[in-house]
Amino acid sequence: MNQHIEALSPPAKPRKFGFFVDGQSVEAGSREVFERNSPGHGVPVTRIPKCTPEDLDDAVAAARRAFDDRRWSGLNGQARAAVLLRAGALIRERSEEIAYWETLENGKPISQARAEVGGCADMFEYASGLARSLHGDSFNNLGDGMFGLVTREPIGVVGIITPWNFPFLILCERVPYVLASGCTIVAKPSEVTSATTLILAEILSQAGLPDGVMNVVTGSGSTIGQGLIEHPLVDMLSFTGSTSVGRKVVEAAGRTNFKKLGLELGGKNPQIVFADADLEDAADGVAFGIGFNTGQCCVSGSRLIVERSVADDLARMIEEKFTKVVIGDPLNNATQIGAITTDAQNSTILSYIEKGRAEGARLICGGEQIGLGGGRSISPALFGDVTRDMAIAREEIFGPVLTIMPFDAVEEAIAIANDTEYGLAASVWTKNIDKALLVTRRVQAGRFWVNTTLAGGPELPLGGFKQSGWGREAGMYGVEEYTQVKSVHIEIGKRSPWIA
CATH class of the missing domain: 3.40.309.10 (Aldehyde Dehydrogenase; Chain A, domain 2)
Known part of the structure; x- marks a missing residue:
């Protein structure tokens, strides 16, 4: 249900959030809590748990199970598209609530936040079609004895680390495309702007996303973020932030399982x-x-x-x-x-x-x-x-x-x-x-x-040249980024013997 914000003023007391693992919101309990003051008002607005390394392990394990048992990747494109479409509709229903908490934690103008939330709903609606149109290729030119296929398969568990400047927008430039590909997610928002990421996890669960497919761990970059980068059960990591930190992400990922990286880094445009x-x-x-x-x-x-x-x-x-x-x-x-x-x-x-x-x-x-x-x-x-x-x-x-x-x-x-x-x-x-x-x-x-600037939509890809990053987000390129390509050779008819 939409929480319509009648009076645009900070809340009387901070809103408490849990983190989100395996389809459930987990309360802070005995964990330390980060209290966020609104940068525009100087009063506390949210209280977010500081997750432990064990919480991160639980979230990654949930995402790993959800991927390996194919509860999401095993669905057809139509079923995945239906969830993404429902999520887009729910974002629109709760748009005022999302914009309100985005503004309180980030400090951006509420008019801008509202426009961004509408664009995020567009991302989910557009990605729903991509879930149905993702495809590979075929090669019928290998002679009468061979047929070739190229398939795209979801890469697996994806870690997403997002910054504080566009907490909801940058998240939604990734999540629907990751989900359209069939992957599962562990997201780590900035500790100063975690609220709307947790709201999105609730929305996706309400939209019918299976448990464990979308998980959110909250806390500092030095502990939870670093742990996610280095986690051996994470197959790919999407990081958005500065170029200097991006270099450290590359080094850390190389020390573990050589996970694939998507990096959107700095700019001097x-x-x-x-x-x-x-x-x-x-x-x-x-x-x-x-x-x-x-x-x-x-x-x-x-x-x-x-x-x-x-x-x-x-x-x-x-x-x-x-x-x-x-x-x-x-x-x-x-x-x-x-x-x-x-x-x-x-x-x-x-x-x-x-x-x-x-x-x-x-x-x-x-x-x-x-x-x-x-x-x-x-x-x-x-x-x-x-x-x-x-x-x-x-x-x-x-x-x-x-x-x-x-x-x-x-x-x-x-x-x-x-x-x-x-x-x-x-x-x-x-x-x-x-x-x-x-x-x-x-x-x-x-x-x-x-003759314009900062224009765009879900159709065109996002990403940089040189030291501004690797890979592309959004559009069909964004879905393909979270897949790996497999070549399949099919022999037709009787085999020519190697040993007579």
């Missing part, structure tokens, strides 16, 4: 604006691209690369946009920029703003700490006079900090865009289709937008 672009659209898109989710977004467009002849004009337009953006209480529907999710991230963003000044960049506007009556935010910062060697131009800040660098020729714009270890996303703004296609082909990024 360019937005290239040509003089022939619609500058009003570009200014609004660039402001949105850095302000969305308070800049705490791995695909945010943090590097503005603009043709020199319009650079000053575009900077003025973006400055005007920044002064009009609504910063405030995340539970207010009019708010466009909410709270910074953690104290540590707040300090990191402010330190980069100071570093930019120290390196000689010119702070055009923004960058101030703003109190939210118990929470905190940072006004979007715009830096000019930026060079490619500056930290604010090279390192992922994960906050609302935008740098401007001019260019004179197309090749120079492409070179600046590619001058990074990352390759997650990019945008280009131009009304010239030739330039748009040239830049799209030449800039190294896994996701690309032309």
Whole structure:
């Protein structure tokens, strides 16, 4: 049943959650509990168990049993699709509840959270069709004595480690596709944003997902997350987070069972604006691209690369946009920029703003700490006079900090865009289709937008080039990511003897 939130204010007391194993919610009991304060209000909103290594073992064992006895992978595509469709409908029914707890724990604006939850329901509905259309291949060209098949089989138990910036969205960019492939899951959300992951586990159980197929363990990354990465009974791990932690994931996975990895890591994403672009659209898109989710977004467009002849004009337009953006209480529907999710991230963003000044960049506007009556935010910062060697131009800040660098020729714009270890996303703004296609082909990024940014849906895959990750999520590519390919050779007729 949907829990409609009438008054958009923090709860009178924190909501208690258990973790979820083998179809059941398990109360904290004697375990330690993490109490989460809302970053937008400074009051406690949730209490989440700190799972033990034994709890993790129980969750993995449940997922292992559920996979090995084929209670899920053995179903036909129609049966799996029906569960995913019901889950999508239940997400829509409980959308206000999910958005509310997402906003309370994360600090993002409630309007954004609502839109994300609707997109998550889309993911489940789209993946339901993929569960029915997943297929292999056949080879009828091996001669009269042989027929070849290629099958796709679910890889097994999948661990999913999600970050705090998009707790529900990133989860739902993976879970329905993992389930469509026939795999089972052990999910580990960030300890500061665990509520909506636990709500999804309830929804999937209600939708008819067999016990043990979806399990959620809560706790710190250093214990539960590390244990999941290294667990020998986990066949694949999907990790979303920073590139530096991604390297440690690769090392840890290699020490155990060489599990397959899906990695969506950091980004320092360019937005290239040509003089022939619609500058009003570009200014609004660039402001949105850095302000969305308070800049705490791995695909945010943090590097503005603009043709020199319009650079000053575009900077003025973006400055005007920044002064009009609504910063405030995340539970207010009019708010466009909410709270910074953690104290540590707040300090990191402010330190980069100071570093930019120290390196000689010119702070055009923004960058101030703003109190939210118990929470905190940072006004979007715009830096000019930026060079490619500056930290604010090279390192992922994960906050609302935008740098401007001019260019004179197309090749120079492409070179600046590619001058990074990352390759997650990019945008280009131009009304010239030739330039748009040239830049799209030449800039190294896994996701690309032309005359827009941060757009998308469940059909197209997500993932990065270079040090922004491995593999792809969403779309049919996302289902195939959680399968392994088997070649089958079928001999026809009597065998030609090896021994006469």
